[in-house]
Amino acid sequence: MHEINPTVLAEANRVMEICNACRYCEGYCAVFPAMTLHRSFVEADLNHLANLCHNCKACYYACQYAPPHPFGVNVPQTFSLLRDETYRRYAWPCPLARAFERNGTIVSAVTAFVVVAAVVLTATLTAPGVIDRSWIGANAFYRVIPWGVMTGVALVTLGLAVLAITIGGMRFWRESGTVAVTRRAVLSGFHDALTLKNLGGGGQGCNDRDETFSTARRFLHHAMAYGFLACFAATCAAAFEADVMGIPAPYQWFSLPVILGVLGGIGLIIGTSGLVGLKFVTDPAPLAKRLLGVDIALLGLLWLAAVSGMLLLGLRGMSLMPMLLAAHLGLILALFLLLPYSKFVHGLYRTLALIRANIESQ
Amino acid sequence: MFRSVEDVFWDVAVVGGGNAALCAAITAREAGATVVVLEASPRTFRGGNSRHTRNLRAMHDRPDGVLVEYYGEDEYWDDLLRVTGGQTDEHLARMTIRASAGAPAWMAARGVAFQPSLSGTLSLGRTNAFFLGGGKALVNAYFATAERLGVRILYDTEVTAMTLDEGFVRDLKLVSRGFPVTLRARAVIVASGGFQANTSWMRESWGEAADNFIIRGTPYAQGTVLRDLLRQGVAPVGDPTQCHAVAIDARAPKFDGGIVTRLDCVPFSIVVDRDGQRFYDEGEDVWPKRYAIWGRLVAQRPGQIAYSIIDAKAEPLFMPSVFPAIRAGTIDDLACKLGLDPTALQATVATFNAAVVPGVFDSTRLDGCRTETLEPPKTHWARTIDTPPFSGYPLRPGITFTYLGVRVSEQAQVMMNDGRPTTNLWASGEIMAGNILGQGYLAGFGMTIGTVFGRIAGEEAARYARN
Numbered sequence: 001m002h003e004i005n006p007t008v009l010a011e012a013n014r015v016m017e018i019c020n021a022c023r024y025c026e027g028y029c030a031v032f033p034a035m036t037l038h039r040s041f042v043e044a045d046l047n048h049l050a051n052l053c054h055n056c057k058a059c060y061y062a063c064q065y066a067p068p069h070p071f072g073v074n075v076p077q078t079f080s081l082l083r084d085e086t087y088r089r090y091a092w093p094c095p096l097a098r099a100f101e102r103n104g105t106i107v108s109a110v111t112a113f114v115v116v117a118a119v120v121l122t123a124t125l126t127a128p129g130v131i132d133r134s135w136i137g138a139n140a141f142y143r144v145i146p147w148g149v150m151t152g153v154a155l156v157t158l159g160l161a162v163l164a165i166t167i168g169g170m171r172f173w174r175e176s177g178t179v180a181v182t183r184r185a186v187l188s189g190f191h192d193a194l195t196l197k198n199l200g201g202g203g204q205g206c207n208d209r210d211e212t213f214s215t216a217r218r219f220l221h222h223a224m225a226y227g228f229l230a231c232f233a234a235t236c237a238a239a240f241e242a243d244v245m246g247i248p249a250p251y252q253w254f255s256l257p258v259i260l261g262v263l264g265g266i267g268l269i270i271g272t273s274g275l276v277g278l279k280f281v282t283d284p285a286p287l288a289k290r291l292l293g294v295d296i297a298l299l300g301l302l303w304l305a306a307v308s309g310m311l312l313l314g315l316r317g318m319s320l321m322p323m324l325l326a327a328h329l330g331l332i333l334a335l336f337l338l339l340p341y342s343k344f345v346h347g348l349y350r351t352l353a354l355i356r357a358n359i360e361s362q
Numbered sequence: 363m364f365r366s367v368e369d370v371f372w373d374v375a376v377v378g379g380g381n382a383a384l385c386a387a388i389t390a391r392e393a394g395a396t397v398v399v400l401e402a403s404p405r406t407f408r409g410g411n412s413r414h415t416r417n418l419r420a421m422h423d424r425p426d427g428v429l430v431e432y433y434g435e436d437e438y439w440d441d442l443l444r445v446t447g448g449q450t451d452e453h454l455a456r457m458t459i460r461a462s463a464g465a466p467a468w469m470a471a472r473g474v475a476f477q478p479s480l481s482g483t484l485s486l487g488r489t490n491a492f493f494l495g496g497g498k499a500l501v502n503a504y505f506a507t508a509e510r511l512g513v514r515i516l517y518d519t520e521v522t523a524m525t526l527d528e529g530f531v532r533d534l535k536l537v538s539r540g541f542p543v544t545l546r547a548r549a550v551i552v553a554s555g556g557f558q559a560n561t562s563w564m565r566e567s568w569g570e571a572a573d574n575f576i577i578r579g580t581p582y583a584q585g586t587v588l589r590d591l592l593r594q595g596v597a598p599v600g601d602p603t604q605c606h607a608v609a610i611d612a613r614a615p616k617f618d619g620g621i622v623t624r625l626d627c628v629p630f631s632i633v634v635d636r637d638g639q640r641f642y643d644e645g646e647d648v649w650p651k652r653y654a655i656w657g658r659l660v661a662q663r664p665g666q667i668a669y670s671i672i673d674a675k676a677e678p679l680f681m682p683s684v685f686p687a688i689r690a691g692t693i694d695d696l697a698c699k700l701g702l703d704p705t706a707l708q709a710t711v712a713t714f715n716a717a718v719v720p721g722v723f724d725s726t727r728l729d730g731c732r733t734e735t736l737e738p739p740k741t742h743w744a745r746t747i748d749t750p751p752f753s754g755y756p757l758r759p760g761i762t763f764t765y766l767g768v769r770v771s772e773q774a775q776v777m778m779n780d781g782r783p784t785t786n787l788w789a790s791g792e793i794m795a796g797n798i799l800g801q802g803y804l805a806g807f808g809m810t811i812g813t814v815f816g817r818i819a820g821e822e823a824a825r826y827a828r829n
Contacts, residue, residue: 021622024416024496027477039682061502062495064413064620068406178610205473213504 001171002087002097004043012046012082013071018065025059029198030357031075033058037360047089048176050082050352051346054198056217058205060286080288081248085343090175093165099341103294107342111301111334118330119323131322138248144322145329154234157336164340169348176352180361189355196221198354209282220274224302225347227267231309234260250316261309270308271297298343305331367516367544372398373827374820375534377518377521377587379403380410381497382791382812383553386502388472389820391511392553392708395827398535398547399513400828402554403582404518405686407617409501410555411579411763411792411808414620416497417479417796419806421463428476429466433489434457441489442804445654449800457772458798461814466491469813473503487652490806497809501782519543521587524550526594529784551817553791556764557585558605559617564761574666576610578760581617588767588793596784597769597777600796606803607657610760612667625755626680628656629743630725631670633757634712635663638697638706640714645742648728652756654803661759664718668757669700671711673748679725687753696752715746763808765796775817788819 016035019025026032031053038045047254057076065071084100088251091097122145123131142150191197199206200220207218238257243248253259276299279292307327317326338344376383376389379401401408404574421438422429438459440448466476475494479487486492493500508515519538524531534545557563560583564572577583592598614623629649634640642659646652656665660668690696693711697704716735721730723745731744768789769777776787776794791812796812 017682018622018684020682022496022620024493024498024621026494027494039678058495058499062496062499064496065622066616069618070615212506 001094002085002089004047005084007048008078008085009080010045011078012050013041013112015075015078015286016041016046016049019059019072019075022065024064025062028058028062028085028201029054029056030192030354031359034357044176047086048081048353048356050079051086051349052133052198052357053079053083053173054206054350055080056199057286058201058213061207061211071107074286075262076286077288080291083346083349084288084291084294086172086349089343090168090349091340091345092164092171092172095153096164096341099338100294101249103291104297105340107294107301107338109298110338111297111304111331114334114337115327115330118333120328122322122326126322131326132319133322134317134319135321136317139323140316140321142249144325150329153333154336158339159332161336162340165345165348168340168345169352173351173352174358176356179356181355182359182362185362186355187357188358189351192354192358193351207286208278211283216274217278220264220271220278221269222271224271227264227271227306228302230264230267231306232257232264234264236324258313263311265306265313268302270307270311272303272357275299276303295342300329300339301335301342305335366543367398367514367545370396370398372396372545372547374398374549374823375400375545376460376551376553377534378410378553378555378643378791378793379408379501379505379515379517380412380553380791380812381415381500381504381809382412382556382634382816383551384501384508385813385816386551386553386788386790386820386823387513388504388511388807389817390549390824390827391508391513391820391827393821393824395549395824397508397513398513400509400519400521400534400538400545401515401517402584403517403580405517407580407582408517409498410582411810412501414496414579414618415493415496415500415809416621416804417492417806418465418809419462419490419804420465420810421459422482423463424477424654427466427470427491428478429488429491430478431488435442436491436558438462442798442807445651445802445804446800447813449801449802450798454586454772456772456799456812457697458811461817462810465810465813468817474500474504474663486805500511517758521554523590524587524594526591526596526784526787528780529595529782529787531784531787533540548827549786551788551816551819551823552587552591552768552793552817553789554587554604554793554810555580555583555585556767556792556795557583557588558761560585563589564764568661571591571661571666574758575607575661576612576614576619576623576758576760577607577617578610578614578619579617583763583792585764585829591768591776595779596787597779597781599767599769599794600800602764602766603656604765604796604799604800604801606654606765606808607661607759607760608653608762609656609660609757611666611683612756612758614758614760619760622684623760623761624653625670625683625757626653627670627676627683627755628653628678629753630676631672632710632717632740633670634667634710636665636667636669636702636709637709638702640710642740643667643738643741643743645732645740647742650805656757657759657761660757667760669702669756670757671696671707671747672753673747674751675745677753681723683755685755687755689751689753691749691750691752691761693752695765696754700754700756707809711747714744715748718744718746762803763792763795765799767792767803770794770797770815773822774815775822786823788823790815790819 065073087099204213243294312324373395376387477494542668612624697707717733717736775783
């Protein structure tokens with residue numbers, strides 16, 4: 001496994017020791033109460049605390065020791081850097097974990113490559129005349145890309161992604177230490193994750209862009225995450241309709257797959273656009289600027305997936321459909337391939353950290 | 363062509379940028395005055411000592427927000443009387459205490475967020491309302507509110523003098539971002555803090571000992587305005603050697619170390635001076651009631667240095683210190699590491715250990731562990747120091763703020779030497795806390811004084827200016 005950068009780890013230890021002697025920020029989020037359970041910190045403690053942090057930045061603006069004070073405490077930036085190190089450490093398999101080294105570039109490059117490959121392959125492997133005409137009626141999509149290919153590639157890549165992410169999660173959990181898991185802690189951990197409780201700032205929101213408080217980031221992330229889940233649910237609904245009910249795609253506007261997909265797409269577009277927009281106006285001081293590319297690359301990929309999906313829905317009756325389908329599915333394939341090697345993994349690590357924090361605070 | 367601050371005849375000019383100044387500025391602005399705040403520090407250090415605070419002591423007769431149970435006027439007054447040893451002004455104090463009841467709600471309405479007190483806070487949840495995020499968050503909230511209300515704020519702007527003419531302030535001389543400015547205001551509120559960061563002034567009262575003091579907060583508390591006012595006939599209040607001082611880790615930075623440099627190990631330790639001798643009962647009372655005297659105690663020791671010595675048993679009993687414990691396997695080695703005479707320290711520890719009477723140790727209350735026939739005694743939490751590793755922490759006096767200030771009336775109006783009030787000058791915060799704090803300190807009371815007198819000063823100044 002990748003060795004956590006010792007400078008980053010040492011800095012995380014240094015700031016936590018200062019914070020542990022101060023504790024003024026303890027009402028902001030789960031990190032500081034969890035920190036006070038220790039008198040000193042080992043690597044596993046710091047990795048846990050870093051992943052528990054939601055990067056709300058309240059503790060930066062409230063900190064009397066933040067730069068230019070000589071103590072120079074910058075918790076959000078320090079934890080962002082440490083989190084990134086942990087993503088690399090726990091990713092599986094190890095050779096692919098290196099994707100976290102130049103993640104923004106790799107996510108962008110893989111996306112571009114896979115989308116182009118999908119379009120080119122679709123164009124070359126289909127019979128002449130297939131890709132430049134419209135297709136209407138049952139199984140229209142599958143006349144362009146066979147159902148077997150679509151489903152097979154999706155299941156295999158998604159399955160591998162789930163496996164890789166699960167192994168990463170297990171590595172993180174094991175290294176953070178053995179604890180007695182209770183059902184209550186698991187449920188409350190999920191609750192905190194699903195509500196983004198730690199982006200509430202104890203009631204007033206977070207410091208999304210500067211020292212003023214807002215709930216924009218929390219709302220935008222909900223839009224994006226629940227939009228993502230709705231799109232996933234749409235696919236499941238479609239699979240149900242097709243394989244169980246025997247009704248093949250494409251589906252009508254007022255069908256469950258389409259309604260879920262539209263809501264999901266809108267959520268994703270609003271969420272990702274808003275979060276990228278925030279990145280342009282937010283105060284850079286508490287950020288790890290080096291890692292901006294990691295976030296923007298995945299946000300961009302999700303945005304493209306959603307926009308291409310909406311375009312495909314809107315223009316599915318036209319001759320543009322075959323190319324849009326290839327592009328959209330290419331983007332989804334890129335997403336599946338990159339799930340374990342992109343910012344996406346923060347969801348699992350943070351949820352696990354929340355569960356652990358809830359166990360420890362009992 | 364371009365309007366500068368000099369061209370405006372301000373209704374109210376507020377000297378300072380901390381809690382007291384901002385409460386005054388916001389109040390004056392809400393009363394309709396044009397207000398300018400003159401903050402000496404750069405924006406990144408705005409707020410003075412207030413950045414390091416964490417709570418405010420408020421009277422309440424029933425549970426109120428984050429304040430649990432009740433804390434009535436008489437108990438509050440009693441606490442103040444005890445820590446000041448009677449060196450206070452009962453009239454002003456009771457007025458402040460009564461006014462404190464309305465403070466949390468007023469503060470919350472202007473953006474300050476509160477939290478229930480959670481950990482390591484001297485058990486203050488009943489008497490003190492804790493700021494979510496501490497004093498810096500409070501300062502941020504007030505500056506944001508002030509800006510939103512249209513208060514003009516100047517950073518890097520130091521008031522060097524005020525022209526005081528028979529109790530009337532004609533103008534203020536400032537240096538603003540390197541440029542000299544003469545500012546005119548109808549009313550002036552001084553809330554520029556104490557003079558603790560002014561080493562040469564501190565030396566006037568303390569002599570060379572002042573060089574060994576550590577200043578817990580802002581280096582901008584130079585007392586320039588205070589000195590200027592006192593020179594021009596403003597009535598002083600308080601003793602120049604009096605201040606809020608606590609014993610902090612000697613390794614703290616000279617300025618601005620704040621809360622993390624405090625040490626809570628004293629009650630569970632023995633404390634020796636640089637000759638290895640104990641000098642005071644470390645277990646006299648629970649730490650919240652005693653921490654404020656130890657600054658002065660260490661200030662009076664040779665070299666203004668002392669050492670808190672514990673063994674392994676005491677390690678988990680207090681908040682972690684930001685600087686590492688100095689550890690050794692034997693008392694001898696520890697003495698060497700601390701720069702103490704090993705023979706002297708050995709003797710002190712041995713004498714102490716021999717005097718310890720067996721008892722039931724309880725760190726959370728006044729227990730029965732004490733010493734017998736030992737001078738000075740240790741009346742609680744006395745246990746033999748015998749289990750390695752042994753740790754030592756060097757202590758120095760950490761000065762929070764000085765008590766010599768300007769005399770004020772109940773309306774926060776600054777008084778002249780001849781007993782008459784100034785015409786257009788008010789004061790709030792550390793610069794006038796000496797009116798109520800003759801000596802000693804009560805946790806959270808500084809913020810109470812600043813908020814109460816800030817609001818009074820703001821209202822009075824605005825009323826005067828707009829008539």
